[in-house]
Amino acid sequence: MRVELLTVGDELLIGDTLNTNGAWMGQELTRAGVEVVRSTVVGDTLKAIGEAVTAALDRADGLIITGGLGPTYDDLTRDALAYLAGVKLVRDPVTEAAIRERSMKYGVRLRESALRMADLPEGSAKLPNPVGTAPGIRMELAGRPVFALPGVPHEMRAIMTETVLPEWRTPAAPAVLTLRTAGVWETVLAGRLAPVERMEGVSLAYLPSPANVDVRITADSPGTLDAAVAKARGLLGQAVYAEGRVTSLAAAVLDLLRERGETVAVAESLTGGLLGAELTAPAGSSAVFRGGVTAYATPLKAALLGVPEDLLAERGAVDPDVAVAMAEGARDRLGATRGLAVTGVAGPDPQDGKPVGTVHIGVCGPEGSRSFTPTLTLPRDGSRARSLVRDMTVVHALDLLRHEVLRVAMIREWEQDQEGLEGLR
Structure with missing residues (x-):
C-alpha cells in the first residue's frame, strides 16, 4: 500500500515547530509494511489543505493528515474534508458531552469554539482519542481511505497505534531493527558495514545527528535480520551502545x-x-x-x-x-x-x-x-x-x-x- 502524509500548520512552514509527527509516522508505517511515498506540509487555509488532499489521493492509495483538528478558527482540516466530500459538518453528542464535562471538572469557562472539536464530516467515522479531547476522523474520499489525526504528538501517536496501524499492517511487513552508535562518523560506519550492505534481502539506512548515528537495518525476514544484526555488531563492536529507537546514550x-x-x-x-x-x-x-x-x-x-x-x-x-x-x-x-x-x-x-x-x-x-x-x-x-x-x-x-x-x-x-x-x- 502506497500512502502519503500531510501535516497542517503555519508553525511548521515558518520553522517555529519541527515536523516530528511526520518522522514518527514514517518510521511506524514502514515497520508495518506500508510504503510512504510523500510527506507534505501546508498552511492553515482551506485552499491549501484541499489542494494537498486532492493531489495526494490522485497519487497514493491512502492519506494520513495531522493537525487542524483543534478548537481555533484556523483549525480547518475537518472543514476541508467536509467540503471535498460535499457533506456538512455534524456535531457528535458524545464528544460534545466529554468537552463540557472536562470544562466543568477543571473549572474552565467553556468557549463555544471548543465545541468545534466535536464536529465531524457527515458519514465519517470517529476515531477515539484515549489521551486527549479532539477525536480523529476516518472517511473515504475518491474511493481511498483518509485519516485525520490531532497534531498534538502524544494524541496522534495514541490514535495511530490503536486504530490506524492495525488496519494497515501487512503480514509481509519487513523486519526492522535500529542499532544506535556513538563516536563514529557516518562515512566510517558505512565503510565498516559494507559486508552487511551486500547481504541479500538486507538494506541499511543511516540516520545521523551530532556525534552519533542510528543505523536502521531492514530485512525481508526475521532470520535474515538476526544474521545481519549479528554481523553488524561484530563489525562495529563497542561503537554500538543500544538496540532500538528509544534508549538514549x-x-x-x-x-x-x-x-x-x-x-x-x-x-x-x-x-x-x-x-x-x-x-x-x-x-x-x-x-x-x-x-x-x-x-x-x-x-x-x-x-x-x-x-x-x-x-x-x-x-x-x-x-x-x-x-x-x-x-x-x-x-x-x-x-x-x-x-x-x-x-x-x-x-x-x-x-x-x-x-x-x-x-x-x-x-x-x-x-x-x-x-x-x-x-x-x-x-x-x-x-x-x-x-x-x-x-x-x-x-x-x-x-x-x-x-x-x-x-x-x-x-x-x-x-x-x-x-x-x-x-x-
Whole structure:
C-alpha cells in the first residue's frame, strides 16, 4: 500500500515547530509494511489543505493528515474534508458531552469554539482519542481511505497505534531493527558495514545527528535480520551502545554504571549544565547520578572544583589537564565513583588563543584519570557552531565515560577468568 502524509500548520512552514509527527509516522508505517511515498506540509487555509488532499489521493492509495483538528478558527482540516466530500459538518453528542464535562471538572469557562472539536464530516467515522479531547476522523474520499489525526504528538501517536496501524499492517511487513552508535562518523560506519550492505534481502539506512548515528537495518525476514544484526555488531563492536529507537546514550551509560554499583558526578564549563540535564533525563537516574557543578567562570574552577590556580594561570581554562582536574574535583566533592568534566570553546569567539571547537574532556575513576580531545566538524555557518559544539561535546563525553566503564569491565572479566583458571590448576 502506497500512502502519503500531510501535516497542517503555519508553525511548521515558518520553522517555529519541527515536523516530528511526520518522522514518527514514517518510521511506524514502514515497520508495518506500508510504503510512504510523500510527506507534505501546508498552511492553515482551506485552499491549501484541499489542494494537498486532492493531489495526494490522485497519487497514493491512502492519506494520513495531522493537525487542524483543534478548537481555533484556523483549525480547518475537518472543514476541508467536509467540503471535498460535499457533506456538512455534524456535531457528535458524545464528544460534545466529554468537552463540557472536562470544562466543568477543571473549572474552565467553556468557549463555544471548543465545541468545534466535536464536529465531524457527515458519514465519517470517529476515531477515539484515549489521551486527549479532539477525536480523529476516518472517511473515504475518491474511493481511498483518509485519516485525520490531532497534531498534538502524544494524541496522534495514541490514535495511530490503536486504530490506524492495525488496519494497515501487512503480514509481509519487513523486519526492522535500529542499532544506535556513538563516536563514529557516518562515512566510517558505512565503510565498516559494507559486508552487511551486500547481504541479500538486507538494506541499511543511516540516520545521523551530532556525534552519533542510528543505523536502521531492514530485512525481508526475521532470520535474515538476526544474521545481519549479528554481523553488524561484530563489525562495529563497542561503537554500538543500544538496540532500538528509544534508549538514549545517557540511559545506556547509566545502566552500565548501575549494573556495577557505581556513581558519577560531572563538572561543566562550555556545556553550561547540558551534560547533567542529559544524565538526569532517564527515569531512575538518581540511583547513579550524584550531581554536577557548572563552573563557567574560570575562578570557579579553582574555588568549587579545586583546580590548581597555577595551572589555570599558566594554561587557561581550556586545557586537557584542567579537564582532568575538574573531573577529579567533581568526583571527590560530590562523593561519586567516577568524575566526568568538559571544558572548551563553544564560540562565537576564540578563548585563550584556542579556536572555536576546541574541547577537552576529563574522566576519572578507580583505575585512574585521563583526558580526551575530540575532533569536532563544525558547520560553515558560524551561527550554528556554538550550539553544535555544545551538543557534540555532551555526546562525546558520555561516550568516553561509556568506553571507560566497558574497558574496566573487560579487564575485570579477564581477571576473573584468570582466577578461574588458577582454580583448575
